[in-house]
Amino acid sequence: MWTPRASGEDSPERQRWDVECSRQYDEDKNGYTPGCHPEKCGRAVFDNFVTKDEVSQLRAIVDFGMTYASPSAAKGGPTIMDINSGFVRDPESVVNMYNPKGGKAPAKFTSQQYDLYRKVIERIRTTIVKEFGGDFLHLTAPTFITREVGSTSWEAKDMHDVYWHPHIDKNNTEHYDYSGLLYLADHEDEFQGGKFAFIDGVEDFQQQMPCIDMDLKARGAPHSCKEYAGAGYCKTKVNGGTIAETCPKACKLCDGKEVDSGAPQEGTQHSVEPMAGRLVVFTSGRENLHQVKKVTGGTRYVMSLWFTCNGEKQFNDFLDGKVHERFAASPKDEV
Numbered sequence: 001m002w003t004p005r006a007s008g009e010d011s012p013e014r015q016r017w018d019v020e021c022s023r024q025y026d027e028d029k030n031g032y033t034p035g036c037h038p039e040k041c042g043r044a045v046f047d048n049f050v051t052k053d054e055v056s057q058l059r060a061i062v063d064f065g066m067t068y069a070s071p072s073a074a075k076g077g078p079t080i081m082d083i084n085s086g087f088v089r090d091p092e093s094v095v096n097m098y099n100p101k102g103g104k105a106p107a108k109f110t111s112q113q114y115d116l117y118r119k120v121i122e123r124i125r126t127t128i129v130k131e132f133g134g135d136f137l138h139l140t141a142p143t144f145i146t147r148e149v150g151s152t153s154w155e156a157k158d159m160h161d162v163y164w165h166p167h168i169d170k171n172n173t174e175h176y177d178y179s180g181l182l183y184l185a186d187h188e189d190e191f192q193g194g195k196f197a198f199i200d201g202v203e204d205f206q207q208q209m210p211c212i213d214m215d216l217k218a219r220g221a222p223h224s225c226k227e228y229a230g231a232g233y234c235k236t237k238v239n240g241g242t243i244a245e246t247c248p249k250a251c252k253l254c255d256g257k258e259v260d261s262g263a264p265q266e267g268t269q270h271s272v273e274p275m276a277g278r279l280v281v282f283t284s285g286r287e288n289l290h291q292v293k294k295v296t297g298g299t300r301y302v303m304s305l306w307f308t309c310n311g312e313k314q315f316n317d318f319l320d321g322k323v324h325e326r327f328a329a330s331p332k333d334e335v
Contacts, residue, residue, distance in 0.1 A: 002206065003186045016131070018042040019200070021287035024170055025177070035135040036309035039178055041283040043198060044131050044273060049279035050120060051184065057118070059184055059288075061113050062301060063143045068097040068107065076154025078163050082144040083109065083117055084318050091154075091161050108319070114319040122181045124305055128281050131180065137307050138314035140175060144301045145184070150193060150295035160250070162210035166199055166291040169284040171207060171305065175313040176284040176306045183274040184301035191298030195271045199289045203266040211254035213247045225250040274300065 021041035050058070052299045061223035065081040066073070072088035073079045080089045086098035086107065097107035121139060129137050141323075148163065169176045169182060185191060225247030228234070234244040234251035244251035272280055284306065300320050308314070 008115040013047045015045045016042060017044070018118045019283075019287045021283065023253060025287040032312055033136040035307050038120045038132050038134065038283045038285075040133065041280040041287045042132070043288065044177050045214070046127065046279040047275070048277050049123075049127075050277050051279065054116065054120070054277045055184055057113070057116055058145075058303065059301065060108065061117065062184070062237050064109075065097055065107060065145075066147055067076055068104070069093070070093050072231070073142045074149060076151030077156065077161055077295070078146045079149075081147070083114075084141075084143055086234055086321075086323050089160075091151075093158055096320055096323050106124070109321060114321075116183045117320055120303075121305060124182065124279065125307060127176045127279070128180060128307055131281060132283065134178075134309065136311075136312060137178065137309065139316075140306050140308040140310075140313045141315040143303075143305050143315075144306075145301060148191075148194060148295040148300040148302075150297040152192060152296075156210070156212055157201075158214055159212045162212065164292055164294040165210060166205070166289055167207055168205065168286050168289050170286070173306070175308045177309050178307040179282055179288075180305040180307070182220065182281045182303040183278045183280075184276055185274065185299065186276050189275045189302075191295055191300040192302040193293050193296035195273055195293045197269040197271045197291050197293065198282075199267045199291060202289055205286070205289055211249050211285065216246070260324050273312055274302065 005304060019041050021038055025037045026273075029228050054151045061083065062081055065083065066079055069079045069090040070092040072092050077091040079091075081089075081097075082088075086096040088095050088097055095101065099106060121143065125139060128134070146163075169179050181196065187195065215224075216228070217224050223231075225243075228236075229247055229252075231248035234242065234247070236243045238246075244253055248254045269291075272278075282290075
């Protein structure tokens with residue numbers, strides 16, 4: 001397990017762990033730049049990657065953005081804030097802080113705050129290039145900071161609330177090639193639980209689907225999951241998936257026995273203890289199955305970034321305080 005360094009040490013310290021690459025990178029190279037996709041896979045941890053002052057500035061950005069979340073979000077569960085697009089999503093609502101409803105003023109960040117955010121992203125990108133030897137690497141969407149509040153009284157209401165299940169980044173989004181996590185809070189001092197873990201030795205991993213139906217009516221649908229399932233619409237395709245994928249419990253894709261840890265029964269776990277300023281980078285394929293443990297108390301903050309070898313999936317961060325409905329290569333490409 002990686003644990004925090006002694007306080008007072010200001011220079012970054014690197015630890016590297018090599019793992020054998022999966023064949024996932026060879027399965028589809030359409031749109032990929034030669035020399036970019038990983039030949040040597042692994043994981044690396046950098047302590048003091050950003051300074052204490054930079055951590056404080058990033059926390060100020062996210063704390064302000066989180067004021068656009070629903071009041072109940074601070075009492076438990078995950079909230080995601082994307083400074084690029086303006087979207088803030090919590091277990092109760094989705095709002096765009098650059099175009100909020102209900103008379104609230106649009107969010108305003110300073111040019112210095114945007115510059116810091118942009119510089120940190122680029123610093124992480126160049127670190128991954130240096131660490132894994134890729135000649136070309138592109139930032140890809142989305143980028144966001146997650147706040148996870150631990151509470152014994154909070155219960156997940158949506159499958160997206162269940163952040164603690166093991167997963168593989170490239171399985172979730174095919175064009176992800178490298179992942180980066182920058183922690184902005186200290187384990188134990190600011191939150192309990194919430195460790196990050198790589199899981200090795202799991203063969204033929206099948207991602208577990210949280211057995212929670214989405215509240216469709218709250219999102220504007222005319223019927224609930226139970227009503228759609230009762231009418232036989234589970235196999236109906238919608239938004240690139242099926243009703244069953246949105247309503248796994250009503251459509252009986254799972255047995256309703258939600259496992260709190262979500263951890264596979266087999267495998268060896270290698271934990272990383274989050275600490276403010278610590279960066280974790282790793283190749284995004286099957287060789288790096290991983291998990292965030294459930295936060296049991298306090299508040300955990302992490303900045304999440306992904307990078308791709310696929311130039312068609314490049315995302316130029318806007319960071320202009322305007323609403324962007326989808327991620328695109330440049331503002332003129334938006335719809």
